Amino acid sequence: MPHQEKVQAALRKATLEGLVGEGHPVAGFIDVQGVRDSVTALHDAFAHVPDVLHAFAVKACPLVPVLRLLTDAGMGCEVASPGETRLALAAGCAPERIVLDSPAKTRAEIQEALTLGIALNADNLAELDRIDTLRPRDSRSVIGLRVNPQVGAGTIAAMSTATPHSKFGVALDDPGARKRVLEAFLRRPWLTRLHAHVGSQGCPLPLIARGLAALHRLAEDIDEHVGRRQVTSLDLGGGLPVNFSDETTGPTFEDYVHALTDAEPALLDGRYQLVTEFGRALLAKNGFTAAVVEYAKTSGGRRIALTHAGAQVATRTVFMPDAWPVRITGHAPDGTLRTTPAVSQDIAGPLCFAGDVVAHERLLPELSEGDLVVMHDTGAYYFSAPWAYNSLPRPGVYGVSHQAGETVLVPVRTPQPVDELVEESGGRHVEALLTSSSTVGGPTSKGAGRSGGHCA
Numbered sequence: 001m002p003h004q005e006k007v008q009a010a011l012r013k014a015t016l017e018g019l020v021g022e023g024h025p026v027a028g029f030i031d032v033q034g035v036r037d038s039v040t041a042l043h044d045a046f047a048h049v050p051d052v053l054h055a056f057a058v059k060a061c062p063l064v065p066v067l068r069l070l071t072d073a074g075m076g077c078e079v080a081s082p083g084e085t086r087l088a089l090a091a092g093c094a095p096e097r098i099v100l101d102s103p104a105k106t107r108a109e110i111q112e113a114l115t116l117g118i119a120l121n122a123d124n125l126a127e128l129d130r131i132d133t134l135r136p137r138d139s140r141s142v143i144g145l146r147v148n149p150q151v152g153a154g155t156i157a158a159m160s161t162a163t164p165h166s167k168f169g170v171a172l173d174d175p176g177a178r179k180r181v182l183e184a185f186l187r188r189p190w191l192t193r194l195h196a197h198v199g200s201q202g203c204p205l206p207l208i209a210r211g212l213a214a215l216h217r218l219a220e221d222i223d224e225h226v227g228r229r230q231v232t233s234l235d236l237g238g239g240l241p242v243n244f245s246d247e248t249t250g251p252t253f254e255d256y257v258h259a260l261t262d263a264e265p266a267l268l269d270g271r272y273q274l275v276t277e278f279g280r281a282l283l284a285k286n287g288f289t290a291a292v293v294e295y296a297k298t299s300g301g302r303r304i305a306l307t308h309a310g311a312q313v314a315t316r317t318v319f320m321p322d323a324w325p326v327r328i329t330g331h332a333p334d335g336t337l338r339t340t341p342a343v344s345q346d347i348a349g350p351l352c353f354a355g356d357v358v359a360h361e362r363l364l365p366e367l368s369e370g371d372l373v374v375m376h377d378t379g380a381y382y383f384s385a386p387w388a389y390n391s392l393p394r395p396g397v398y399g400v401s402h403q404a405g406e407t408v409l410v411p412v413r414t415p416q417p418v419d420e421l422v423e424e425s426g427g428r429h430v431e432a433l434l435t436s437s438s439t440v441g442g443p444t445s446k447g448a449g450r451s452g453g454h455c456a
């Protein structure tokens with residue numbers, strides 16, 4: 001079924017069921033079979049490598065049913081916080097198929113991972129010192145070290161992790177760094193993995209491949225230095241860029257494997273177990289966001305559609321429109337694609353700041369009140385990672401399946417009720433600031449807060 005037909009079928013169903021429209025002016029949709037197909041494409045591309053753990057980068061779509069679907073399809077999970085670890089475990093991902101990568105792990109996080117048998121990649125040498133003291137002798141965790149091969153930036157600075165001054169990993173080309181890494185491995189026989197994540201969106205494949213070839217070279221150097229086979233696995237990170245300009249998928253996972261093989265043929269020869277950590281490339285094109293046009297007006301001669309899709313569901317697009325453009329289509333209130341002649345218009349969001357515009361002077365069929373706009377390719381990092389500005393509720397997310405001419409929608413995340421918004425905005429402490437100065441923490445009531453004041 002072509003993409004646009006799937007979108008219209010999902011919209012028609014969603015408007016009939018009241019999931020989008022009055023009351024629910026924005027919602028996210030995930031194509032269930034599309035996700036499975038993407039996972040299959042990833043596995044197929046690496047089919048010739050004997051031992052690969054494909055771990056999904058949870059931050060790209062931190063929704064438990066999505067993680068469950070991915071786990072069921074054969075994925076592990078890459079996590080970077082206690083919250084993401086919990087989501088992965090809640091989705092039924094086995095601890096040994098979870099990889100923890102945060103650059104700022106606390107002692108408690110390290111301890112939890114080592115106790116559960118979750119793999120972890122230390123970001124720096126100081127973290128290895130912590131692991132030295134925290135690691136139970138019988139820990140089953142695979143432990144690695146993240147390095148920065150410093151091969152340079154892609155087109156989006158904020159997504160480029162292999163620049164000279166990136167915050168991630170041990171900067172390999174810094175004076176003395178390589179020697180310190182070799183020594184760190186020599187001193188720790190349990191340190192058996194090397195990790196690099198060269199970059200995300202905007203980093204071209206040859207750049208990523210060059211970084212991973214450097215990772216392979218380092219692994220060989222370490223083994224030579226310690227005089228035995230110590231590095232047994234390479235974690236290649238994620239970062240396959242996504243095409244946001246039209247419906248075609250590319251570069252593909254197969255392109256990625258070719259680029260790696262071109263850069264270093266031995267990288268995928270099976271001598272090293274591999275881990276991958278793709279996020280965006282697995283989910284982006286399998287999701288879209290639909291939002292109601294609340295009003296349409298003109299301002300200074302420019303047409304503006306005031307919609308419910310703004311920075312709360314498309315944060316990067318709003319703040320960095322050139323780096324993160326999204327494809328938009330206009331639809332009638334029942335979901336049917338609008339095909340009238342295109343006119344230039346701004347697609348604005350509902351937030352109270354002037355920059356809340358997801359597309360400037362975009363050529364689209366003229367939108368009017370009650371229409372729907374669709375932001376395509378937003379299955380990763382968009383509606384699944386909302387921003388809380390203006391206390392807008394997190395939108396509902398629905399899984400979409402098309403079977404024998406029927407479109408079925410299932411809830412993945414229920415729309416956030418307003419009561420929950422009040423609760424997470426401190427609602428239970430409503431009186432706290434009226435009573436606090438007289439009961440806790442004030443200069444005249446030393447210690448009262450600690451011994452059971454109102455700030456429990």
Ligand SMILES: *Cc1c(COP(=O)(O)O)cnc(C)c1O
Nearest residue numbers: 057197200238239277278279280
């Ligand atoms: C974000 C991230 C990924 C996933 O990146 P994508 O561009 O979504 O594939 C993988 N590994 C690490 C360490 C990350 O921070």
